[in-house]
Amino acid sequence: MTSPHELDSVRLNFSPDDLLLLNLALALIMYGVALDLRVKDFKYLAKHPKPFFLGVLSQFIFLPLVTYALVLVMSPPPSVALGMFLVAACPGGNVSNFLSNLAKGNTALSVSLTGFSTMASMVFTPLNFALWASFYAPTQELLREISLDFYEVFITVVLILGVPLLLGILTRSLAPTFAEKAKKILQPLSILIFAGFVVVAFAGNFDLFLQYIALIFGWVLAHNTVALGTGLLTGIVGKLPLPDIKTLSIETGIQNSGLGLVLIFTYFDGLGGMAIITALWGIWHLISGMGIAVFWRKF
Template identity: 65%
Template sequence: MLEDLDNSVLNFNQDSLLLLNITLAIIMFGVALELKVADFKYILKEPKAFWLGIVAQFIVLPFLTWILVLTINPPASVALGMFLVAACPGGNVSNFLSHLSRGNTALSVSLTAFSTGGSIFFTPFNFALWASFYEPTANMLKSISLSYFEVFQTVALILGIPLILGMLVNSKWPKWSEKATKILKPLSILIFAGFVVIAFLGNYDLFLKFISLIFLWVLAHNFAALASGFVVAKIGRLGIAETKTLTIETGIQNSGLALVLIFTYFDGLGGMAIIAAWWGIWHIISGFAVTAYFRRI
């Protein structure tokens, strides 16, 4: 059964992939329309909380993912999916959830913006680094002959350019940006949710066959992600608002970016794609659950 998962491929055509790329770029552009240079000044104002957030996102989470992979010993394709999700930046909905949980919204915005921009370098680097520490994934990557420079270009195109353009537009036309983001963000997120549903329905038999295993793996991985932010915040003795923000920021990953990279460079490899797709569903559920709990604190 596990060997079947490694050899399975999700059905997803090139036209759908192009539309998914465009949708993610629009989501990022919509987020950037709300960003100002002043948002990054928070880094100078509260450097401790910010850098602890970066450590949780780009160091602790990938490390805990590696520990989890060694513990559960999943198939190579599943482990690759876990490493890739952990290497991606925080998801855009984290800002909304951080605000809803009465966390530090300014910190959340700064972390999302920085991790998104930094993901151009950190995502290919972390993915290659941690995947090389697990023999099955290291062997699989050798057989695929992945070009990390091409991954870098894809991430820059989907996230980096829309981020810069959105901030430039906001600086010149702030009123238009405020109106546009109210339409772009919900619309693009609904389209992305539609992609996940379509991918699920188009591969229903495959999901049904492996969901019992995938559910437990993603549950454990998402718990590790939430714990990364929470534990780092506690060790750093941050306030409750900052602790909420770091927990949510590392628990919500940009699984949409992971899906784009999987369908672009791994031809929809079953284990990877199912992990990323289920992450896209589950981290919203767990994010709202954690937010509901945090609102009571």
């Protein structure tokens, strides 16, 4: 029988060419997301500070906190716990705007939060990951063994998220007609691009993926459910209108696990527990997000 702790010693094979492809794919996805961002979306945040503030709290403070609590309760292997902390530290996923619109949520709030969280992730992703992973002794020890350079992580996030985001916003401002045409092609392709992302990541490691998927799915299910619930509860306690509550739940429960995979294969040598839980999260959050969006569309 496969032991969960075997995941700590598993390494997934990934070539430099594959990693370059994943970096380019993620940058393209972020460029497509940014084509929908306008200056007025950020003005929306200033005019509606309460849902924005609660959305930021939910994503950058509450989600890492409840992830830490979940790790304490479930006691997964250190490499899996490290993957959970990394997913929680990533910004919102590229399909959250589509899902928020499908759910009849507040699309303007969703777009604004996605843009802000992606820019803020250049600081908050490495900071939150380092902070919460250091609070849990097994992951703290694992980080010490790996000797992660958090400045390098910061630079990586800037290059694959920040630069494409700024280019997309500039394109939208300077060439709105082109941006409108381009986003109709790029945005629907985002899900397919990410699916290809995961396929590439695991093409040479399919046996390992099948071997451990049953072990890890329970952790992914619990983590994603808690993430969606965190956004939902934040909106309810904050007494927000229903469309805003839907959006906060989706923005908190749909994370940019593509960024997580890039960081894992760049800095963690394809550490098995981290890579498998992050990739499986990337698949599952699309299913759970679509399900909850279709359900909420009725209300």
